[in-house]
Amino acid sequence: MTSSRVWGFMKAHPIATAIALTTAAVAILVSVPLVLVDISGGGRLKGKDLADAVANERRTVLATLAGIAAAIGLFYTAMRHHLDRENHTLALENHKLALESAQLDRESAQLGRDSNVTERYTRAVEQLGHTSIAIRLGGLYSLDRIAVDSERDRDTILEVICAFVRDRTRARPSATPETDAPTAPETDVAAALSLLTRPKSWINSTVDINGANLTGANLFRANLTRANLGGANLGGANLTRANLTGAYLGGVTLTRAKLTGANLTGAYLGGVTLTRAKLTGADLTNAFLTNADLTGADFTNADLNGAVGLDTVVGLP
Known part of the structure; x- marks a missing residue:
């Protein structure tokens, strides 16, 4: 899925996106610190030592999530700017097309008037x-x-x-x-x-x-x-x-x-x-x-x- 389509989905479903991101963040905060403690050999820890190790890992994960959130924010901002620029370009192109269409309509109308005038003139001169x-x-x-x-x-x-x-x-x-x-x-x-x-x-x-x-x-x-x-x-x-x-x-x-x-x-x-x-x-x-x-x-x-x-x-x- 391209970035434009991702942004389009997120923009079209903001509530679902917020719920999904919140759920993911909670799941990560609950499970990932335990996994990290276990990987680092903390499985032998008991009681307060285990709780402190999990808390430390959770702070690390939280900081990582904060960085990811900041990155996502920057991504949102960049995508919004990109889409706004695309929309502006599209609006300009539509305006240009509208002007060209209007010009063609005017030229077509002028040709019709010129043709009508020519026919009227020819007929009038013949009448003289x-x-x-x-x-x-x-x-x-x-x-x-x-x-x-x-x-x-x-x-x-x-x-x-x-x-x-x-x-x-x-x-x-x-x-x-x-x-x-x-x-x-x-x-x-x-x-x-x-x-x-x-x-x-x-x-x-x-x-x-x-x-x-x-x-x-x-x-x-x-x-x-x-x-x-x-x-x-x-x-x-x-x-x-x-x-x-x-x-x-x-x-x-x-x-x-x-x-x-x-x-x-x-x-x-x-x-x-x-x-x-x-x-x-x-x-x-x-x-x-x-x-x-x-x-x-x-x-x-x-x-x-x-x-x-x-x-x-x-x-x-």
Whole structure:
């Protein structure tokens, strides 16, 4: 029987162990001194001499038993320390296994989420090319939901929605400068613009819809901060109170556009066409207006403080 098993038995049966050890000790104290006296020739002793010889041997046996007991105590202590160390090691190993299991569970869950996101993304992108406008709308809103759920896919989804707007609008007929009420973009394009320009959104990168034909678009209060609108057609669009801070509008057409109260601080409007546009109360502080056409535009109460290129514009009141 190994020491670990002996210790395990003694720990599991303390009363039986104590009784066995006590019985053994008593038996040894009673019998062993008599045997030792007899071996040493004390068998010829009588009376008090025999009793003294047995007492002496008993003291010797008792001292020996005390030493053995001390040794057993040390053995107990060593075994307890050994088992405690083994239990501690086992606990550490169990903790490590638990951590590894938890990590595997997390990785498995992440793989499941990634697989789910990939499937949802693929299906949503396929929907954007469908002939049914309702299905295209479903694809757009699915992409928006994925972007909310998956931070790492947001930039890709932003690029996809921007490309959708550019591709879906470039074939639209452009409104003429004389058109008072240009046709608004289709419902799916309007929905995409709403997702791209909400004041509070998951979008942290640049909205790039350069060259898009967005005549008649409703972009009221749109958030187009630092957006790239270069070469886009926004004739007749409603940009009332839109935020275009730092936006790039180089060569943009804004004929008859409504920019009342719009924030164009630091925006680039080089070569922009703002003929008959309404910029009442607009903020163009530090805006770049080099070679802009402002013929017939309404700048009532507009702030042009620090605007660059005013000496090159056409039609400034």
